[in-house]
Every structure is written in structure tokens, then in C-alpha cells.
Amino acid sequence: VGAKNALKEIAMAKVMVPNIVLVVLDRAIQMFGAGGVGQDTPLAEFWAGMRTLRIADGPDEVHTRQIAQLEIRQQNARLEARKQTLSSARL
Numbered sequence: 001v002g003a004k005n006a007l008k009e010i011a012m013a014k015v016m017v018p019n020i021v022l023v024v025l026d027r028a029i030q031m032f033g034a035g036g037v038g039q040d041t042p043l044a045e046f047w048a049g050m051r052t053l054r055i056a057d058g059p060d061e062v063h064t065r066q067i068a069q070l071e072i073r074q075q076n077a078r079l080e081a082r083k084q085t086l087s088s089a090r091l
Helices: 004-037 042-057 060-090
Strands: none
Touching: 004 042, 004 060
């Protein structure tokens, strides 16, 4: 398949995975209470690292826009193929 053919899926992963990890870490921190943000557990460090990665890898808005553009391009190609099929069937 290759990375070029998986651009939409890669962008989706770049949006979803960090967000899900942050939700999981937030819940874990909540379970530990004040200890979750202290130095007794690595949770606060994990949360800060994941939040930083989310920003460093590009804002979610950039990836979301890329997903939308790729989806629109894909749907337009499908529509054009459908139009050609219909026009060929009429001949």
C-alpha cells in the first residue's frame, strides 16, 4: 500500500491516537487523585509528553483538514467514475 496511499489513515491516526491516550492518562490520573500528578507515578510525565507530541506533530486542525481534503478528493473521483459509467450505459 505505501505511505502515500495511506495518507488519510495516517492523518486519522495522528488525530485519534494522541487524543485517546490523553483520555486514558487523564482517567488514570483521576484514579490516583493528587498522587496522579505527583512524582510517585509517571502519569503526569506521560501526559505532558503526549500533549507535547500532539502539538509537535502538527495541530489536530491541520490533520483534520488533510483528512477532509483527501475525503473530498476521493468522493469527487467516485462521482466522476459514476458519471462516466452512467453516460456509457446510455450510449
